[in-house]
Amino acid sequence: MYSNRQLFLRHVAQTSESSLQFEIERAEGIFFYDTSGKSYIDLVSGVSVSALGHGHPAVVKAVKDQVERYMHTMVYGEFIQSPQVEYAEWLAGRLPVGLDNVFFVNSGSEAIDGAMKLAKRTTGRGNFIAFEKAYHGSTHGAMSILGDMKARSGYLPLLPGIKHIRFNFEEDLQMINKDLAAVILEPIQAEAGIIEPEGDFLSKVSERCKQVGALMILDEIQTGMGRTGKFMAFEHYNVIPDILCLAKSFGGGMPLGAFVSSKELMSKFTFDPPLGHITTFGGHPVSCAAGLAAQKVVEQNELMDRAVQMETRYREGLKHPLIMGIRGRGLFLAVILKEGVNMARFISLAFKNGLVIDRFLFSDDSFRIAPPLIISEDEADVSIERVLGTLDSLMK
Numbered sequence: 464m465y466s467n468r469q470l471f472l473r474h475v476a477q478t479s480e481s482s483l484q485f486e487i488e489r490a491e492g493i494f495f496y497d498t499s500g501k502s503y504i505d506l507v508s509g510v511s512v513s514a515l516g517h518g519h520p521a522v523v524k525a526v527k528d529q530v531e532r533y534m535h536t537m538v539y540g541e542f543i544q545s546p547q548v549e550y551a552e553w554l555a556g557r558l559p560v561g562l563d564n565v566f567f568v569n570s571g572s573e574a575i576d577g578a579m580k581l582a583k584r585t586t587g588r589g590n591f592i593a594f595e596k597a598y599h600g601s602t603h604g605a606m607s608i609l610g611d612m613k614a615r616s617g618y619l620p621l622l623p624g625i626k627h628i629r630f631n632f633e634e635d636l637q638m639i640n641k642d643l644a645a646v647i648l649e650p651i652q653a654e655a656g657i658i659e660p661e662g663d664f665l666s667k668v669s670e671r672c673k674q675v676g677a678l679m680i681l682d683e684i685q686t687g688m689g690r691t692g693k694f695m696a697f698e699h700y701n702v703i704p705d706i707l708c709l710a711k712s713f714g715g716g717m718p719l720g721a722f723v724s725s726k727e728l729m730s731k732f733t734f735d736p737p738l739g740h741i742t743t744f745g746g747h748p749v750s751c752a753a754g755l756a757a758q759k760v761v762e763q764n765e766l767m768d769r770a771v772q773m774e775t776r777y778r779e780g781l782k783h784p785l786i787m788g789i790r791g792r793g794l795f796l797a798v799i800l801k802e803g804v805n806m807a808r809f810i811s812l813a814f815k816n817g818l819v820i821d822r823f824l825f826s827d828d829s830f831r832i833a834p835p836l837i838i839s840e841d842e843a844d845v846s847i848e849r850v851l852g853t854l855d856s857l858m859k
Contacts, residue, residue, distance in 0.1 A: 483814075490517030493835050493842055495819060503814070504846045506834045507821045511685040511795070514712040514766070515757050516835035522715045525756035529749045539567060539745045546751035553755055554723065557694055559703045564729040567721050567746025571684035571710030572600025574720040575647070577740050578706045579604050581724060582645035582678045584731045584739060590624035592639055592646045592677075596655035596825040597630070599647065599682055608647055610655075611825055631661045636671045643677040645706070650696040653685040656826025657790045657797035665700040678705040684720070685795070688712045689761045689836060692771040692793035699792065715757030717750035766836040770794045773843055777832055780847035785854045787828075796832040797823065798850075804857065806830065813853045818846065 465473070468484055488498045493516045495503040508514065515522060529546060536542050547567055555563040568574050583589055593599070593608035600606070607622035609615055624642075628635035630652055639646055646668060652658040672679045681704035686696035690712065693699055697707075705728070710720035732739035761767065770793035777796060778789055785804055790797040800806065806822055810830065813820050820830050834846065 529752035572602040574708040576604040588644040598654040645678040647680040654824035689767040715753035717753040719750035797829040
């Protein structure tokens with residue numbers, strides 16, 4: 464008889480040669496439980512997916528209620544399905560004017576690809592500028608704009624007409640020209656180690672796009688839906704994108720993504736040719752029901768304000784000789800460790816101490832603090848104690 468671990472390695476496609484292979488028996492609130500019953504604090508939230516933690520009653524009820532009504536009915540856009548309509552209306556009511564038309568998809572990568580297609584269709588141009596150390600997904604289009612050559616190198620050639628510039632380097636903005644369909648970027652660079660824009664950098668990107676007739680696409684897949692203390696991270700920086708990409712916590716723990724723009728722009732998918740962008744499972748009614756239920760909990764319980772309060776708690780509590788600083792906003796933080804700390808060993812020891820934490824793809828000196836937004840003060844304090852205890856063990 465094979466164990467689950469053996470079957471996992473034999474039949475489930477792997478993404479690395481050293482996966483964590485953590486077998487979860489159940490999850491509740493901010494905790495995972497393994498097959499022995501040991502609990503682990505989730506400081507990753509499935510990479511910003513599980514904003515309400517695990518098994519939140521409101522989300523579970525929404526899923527069950529919708530499953531009893533109907534699940535998949537028809538390819539996206541053909542039937543009127545209440546969960547899609549209600550979620551789109553709710554979202555449009557909370558976004559700026561011009562972001563009022565929602566195209567639901569399955570994931571963040573698909574949202575990015577759809578946004579790129581919409582930019583090409585709108586401008587009649589085919590080139591894009593993205594940023595170094597940016598991650599936007601792993602589909603062919605999303606990988607083409609991924610900001611790390613090593614990560615792209617195994618899949619060349621990718622889409623032509625892509626250039627990468629440096630985040631927070633205003634001199635690079637001169638490369639934004641009239642050949643571009645769009646500039647695509649994160650309001651806060653996530654996998655670079657949570658790098659915020661300096662000064663009015665985002666505003667200058669937006670201004671330059673307007674000057675040359677290129678669109679500005681903002682990837683809020685990790686940062687959106689309240690994680691940084693505002694509904695969207697772009698609200699911190701006084702900009703409004705032409706196209707907004709969402710996923711991760713947007714689905715309330717279910718697979719869901721979207722790109723959002725104006726009705727005028729989105730209508731371009733309907734002619735010359737029609738069905739310019741289609742999806743079978745995008746906007747699945749169960750995912751939409753879960754996502755809307757989750758966002759209502761965030762709003763009604765003022766969890767965006769809690770994210771700001773918890774940021775202060777983590778910043779004040781995470782004091783240690785091996786901690787050099789903390790970057791980020793709300794519960795979207797990067798803890799910077801002293802040069803020479805073995806990050807892999809730290810993460811392994813933290814796991815043994817009952818912490819699920821994660822590094823960044825393009826930052827070797829930091830790890831993320833991104834727990835569910837529902838985390839309590841006491842739970843945050845326990846996680847802080849475990850982080851500090853793990854760092855102490857590194858010094859022995």
